[in-house]
Amino acid sequence: MLKILYFARLRDEVGCSKELLQWQDHFASVNDIKTLLNQRGEPWQQAFSDNILHAVNQHVVQSDHAITDGDEIAFFPPVTGG
Amino acid sequence: MLVLTLDQITIQTEDFNVAQEHQCLLQDAPNIGAIVTFTGLVKEFTKDDNTSLFLEHYSTMTEKVLADIIQQAKQRWPIINSRIIHRIGHLQLGEQIVFVGANSPHRSDAFAACEFIIDFLKTEAPFWKKEITSEGESWVDAKESDRKTRERWYNFIESG
Secondary structure, eight states: OEEEEEOHHHHHHHTOSEEEEOOOTTOOBHHHHHHHHHTTOTTHHHHHHSOOEEEETTEEEOTTOBOOTTOEEEEEOOOOOO | OOOOOOOEEEEESSOOOHHHHHHHHHHSOTTOOEEEEEEEEOOOSSSOTTOEEEEEEOHHHHHHHHHHHHHHHHHHSOOOEEEEEEEOEEEETTOEEEEEEEEESSHHHHHHHHHHHHHHHHHHSOEEEEEEETTEEEEOOOOHHHHHHHHHHHHHHHHO
């Protein structure tokens, strides 16, 4: 199982802050999750067409970062704190 | 000599007292020669007197990122202690939103470390601001200027 989190504008756009995704054996990297979410159509496609960052287990990574069953994957827009 | 490090990272909804934070940095270590602190305030993004902000963050990631930024600063400068406070939730114009403080034997190191920490906090720590005006709510966009401000540290590191 993967824990998927969405924050800020992205969460508002997809209308969901957290979901659990069943692990699939073909999952190799964050790219596979983005592809799967994009295949849902709108509003996912539009939300993911923006500049979106991704973190695996609380570390920002490139989209080709490898994932494994049990990971927490977060998607969010560029940060605006401070 | 054993130097006790008491770095502190706090995420809170309530306001903070800069004098208290300064006092903590003063008491922490015997061989400090300088304390530098930075306090960020809520400013208006659009011309609207009724502007307020709502701050959210990715709590489990925030502390990891801020701890990592402090470690990077400490590898670069002889900082003894540092403190970061970031507020979340609803904030009004002019309110204190973020505090960074560092102490060190020499002022130049404390100045540099403070600036490094806030520059990286602004571009790496997972906080997001939503602006609330009489017109409605909108998420604040990340600023290219903040990214460029951080980039100069990489140039500094490469040339230094």
